[in-house]
Amino acid sequence: MTRHEMLKMLHNEEPVLRAEITALYSVLDHKLGLHGAEVPITFGMDEKALGSYLPPSYDNEEQFQFSLFFIGFCMNDQLSKADRINLYKHEYAHYMTRHITIPTEYDWQPGVHGSGWKYCCSLIGAIPADYYIEGQSIKKVDYDSVLKRPSVDHKQVQMLDTYRTQRAYKAMENSQVKYEVGDTVNHPKFGEGIIKEIEKQPASVRLHIAFGEEIKIIDQKWLVKTGYKKVAER
Ligand SMILES: [Zn+2]
Structure with a gap:
């Protein structure tokens, strides 16, 4: 079988898999009063992630994505x-964390795969594991x-969705102004500057900062990363 034939076979399985997922999500929706079964499901050939949930964002519709590479029947x-x-x-x-209220006793561990x-x-x-082990279910x-105490980090066997989900999470964090x-800020190389303009991008924030006469455009994440602070907060 050629790769092209295999891909065609896999794509033919999409309706069956979609029905399987939608049926499950409908049951869970009914139990929780949510609408996960209405969220679009897309399929890809991702070899790094079995699946992922993408929260609604500036430039993306909320969606579930699953890899036919792992769940396709002909593999x-x-x-x-x-x-x-x-x-x-x-x-x-993951979808639930965006649509239900997490009791405060479960907000002690941050991150996409945190206690919430x-x-x-x-x-x-x-x-509740962010890696995949055959048969663990x-x-x-x-x-x-x-839920009650911090768990020890497990050896990662195979990523479920860590790669893409964490990238989406990071993009969301990076786009928060x-x-x-x-604000007066202190740049490690350019010295003190004053923020003149803030430009919000889908996955980043661009700061127009005046260092003396010169305006420099700097991605907020680099300033945050270098641990540099607003001058007033020091
Ligand atoms: Zn996950």
């Missing part, structure tokens, strides 16, 4: 049904211990 190492269901629930839990997400996993029976999970026009 030899296709995920078992139990592992597939766990993958769908894993992504649904794990709390969502516990409500729908998803494995069969094991019983002790959610109490996962952290300065105001008129």
Whole structure:
């Protein structure tokens, strides 16, 4: 079979997989009063991630994305049904973190796979792990211990969606404006400057800063990264 034929076969499976996912999400929606089954599902051939949930953003519609490379039926190492269901629930839990209120007792661990997400996993029976181990969905999970104390970092076997989901999370963080026009800032190389204009981009914030007579355009993330502070806060 050529690669082209294989891709065609995989794409033919999309309706079946879409039906499988939508049926599951409808059940979860009904239980939680949400609308996850209405979120568009797209399929790709991602070899780095099994799936991902992309939150609504400036330039993207909210969507679920799954890799036919891993879940397509014609592949030899296709995920078992139990592992597939766990993958769908894993992504649904990401969707939940955007649409339900997380009790404050579960906000102690930050990050896309932090305690808020794990709390969502516990409500729908998803494995609260950000990596994939074949057959792990069969094991019983002790959610109490996962949710109550910081868990030790596990060895990553295969990424579920860490790569893309964390990139989306970072882009979201990077697009949050952290300065105001008129703030005086201290740049490691250019010295003190005054923010004249703030330009919000989909995944970044560009600051127009006057260093003396000269205006420089600097991405906010570089200033944040170098640990540099607003002068007034020092
Ligand atoms: Zn995830």
